[in-house]
Amino acid sequence: MNILLWHVHGSWTTAFVQGKHRYLMPVTPDRGPWGRGRARTFDWPETVEEVPYERLAREEIDLVLLQRPEELDLLELWASCARLPKVYVEHNTPRADVPDSRHPLADRDDVRIVHVTHFNDLFWDCGRTRTTVVEHGIVEPRARYTGELERLAVVTNEPVRRGRVTGTDLFPRFAAAAPLDVFGMGVAGLAAERIAVFDDPPQAAMHAELARRRAYLHLCRWTSLGLSLIEAMTIGLPVVALATTEAVAAVPAGAGVLSTNVGALTEAALWLIESPDEARRLGAAGRAAALRRYGLDRFLADWDRLLEEELCASR
Structure with a gap:
C-alpha cells in the first residue's frame, strides 16, 4: 500500500513506518512543518520516500494518514488526493471545554479518527465520525537499565x-x-x-x-x-x-x-x-x-487490519 503522511511525531512515526508499506512524505525546500520529509535523527527504513509537493499529484497513493486538521486543507491542493480514503490519527487530549470537547473532525463521513489511547477516545466528542483505538507501539530501545x-x-x-x-x-x-x-x-x-x-x-x-x-x-x-x-x-x-x-x-x-x-x-x-x-x-x-x-508486532498488525478495512470500504 502507498500511504501519504506528514512527519509530525518522530517516535510514533518511527514505529508506524516499520510496516510493510511504502510511505510517502511531503518535503519542502526549507523542511518546515508542512514538509519535513524523512527524519534525520531516527532510524527509518528505505520504504520512506520524500516527495516534493509539486510531484504529489503524479504519485500513486492508496490512502492518506492525517494528523493535523490543517492537512485536510493541504489535500485540496491535489484533487486526486482529496478523494482518497483517509484516517486521522488523534495524538492529543482535548485542550479546552473538557468534558464537552468537540473534535475538529466531528460529524464527518469521509474519515475515520484513530485515537492512540482509550482515554483520548473517551474524552473527545467526535459526533458521528467513525472512531477506533490503536494503542501505541514502539521500536524497542537498545539501551538497558543500570540505574547507576x-x-x-x-x-x-x-x-x-x-x-x-x-x-x-x-x-x-x-x-x-x-x-x-x-x-x-x-x-x-x-x-x-x-x-x-x-x-x-x-x-x-x-x-x-x-x-x-x-x-x-x-x-x-x-x-x-x-x-x-x-x-x-x-x-x-x-x-x-x-x-x-x-x-x-x-x-x-x-x-x-x-x-x-x-x-x-x-x-x-x-x-x-x-x-x-x-x-x-x-x-x-x-x-x-x-x-x-506496546510491542511493535501488535501495533503494526492492528494498523494493517485497519488500513485494509479502509481500503476495502472505499472500493
Whole structure:
C-alpha cells in the first residue's frame, strides 16, 4: 500500500513506518512543518520516500494518514488526493471545554479518527465520525537499565512554554528529593540548582543516558500518553507518575508508583534512590508490561487490519 503522511511525531512515526508499506512524505525546500520529509535523527527504513509537493499529484497513493486538521486543507491542493480514503490519527487530549470537547473532525463521513489511547477516545466528542483505538507501539530501545546514577530523569518537550500541563512547576519539589535531569526540546530555560538539562539530544544517546538514571518521572497533568514513558519502561526504569490520563493503564501495579498526591510521589522517588534493588525490581516488571502491551508486532498488525478495512470500504 502507498500511504501519504506528514512527519509530525518522530517516535510514533518511527514505529508506524516499520510496516510493510511504502510511505510517502511531503518535503519542502526549507523542511518546515508542512514538509519535513524523512527524519534525520531516527532510524527509518528505505520504504520512506520524500516527495516534493509539486510531484504529489503524479504519485500513486492508496490512502492518506492525517494528523493535523490543517492537512485536510493541504489535500485540496491535489484533487486526486482529496478523494482518497483517509484516517486521522488523534495524538492529543482535548485542550479546552473538557468534558464537552468537540473534535475538529466531528460529524464527518469521509474519515475515520484513530485515537492512540482509550482515554483520548473517551474524552473527545467526535459526533458521528467513525472512531477506533490503536494503542501505541514502539521500536524497542537498545539501551538497558543500570540505574547507576542516583538521579531522577524526565523527558518532555517545551516544558517552559507548556508549564502546568507538563508538570514543570513540580520539578523543584522532586529535585529536593534527588537531582533531576530533564531531556527534550526547549528545556534550556529550566537549568537551576539540582536540575540539569539536556536539550534535544539524539534519541539513541538520550536512551543510553536515561538507562543510567535511578528512576523516571512522568509528571504530566493533562496529556496523551507520551511515548517517552513507554520507552523508559522498556529500557527498565521504574516509574514515578501522576495518576492521570492513560498513565494509570500504562503503568500496572508493581511497575512503579502512581498517585495524585505529590508528597507521596516525592517520597517514592526518594525511596527508589535509596533502594536500588527495589528500583531494579519495579523496572523489570515495567519492562515486561510495556513489551506485552506496546510491542511493535501488535501495533503494526492492528494498523494493517485497519488500513485494509479502509481500503476495502472505499472500493
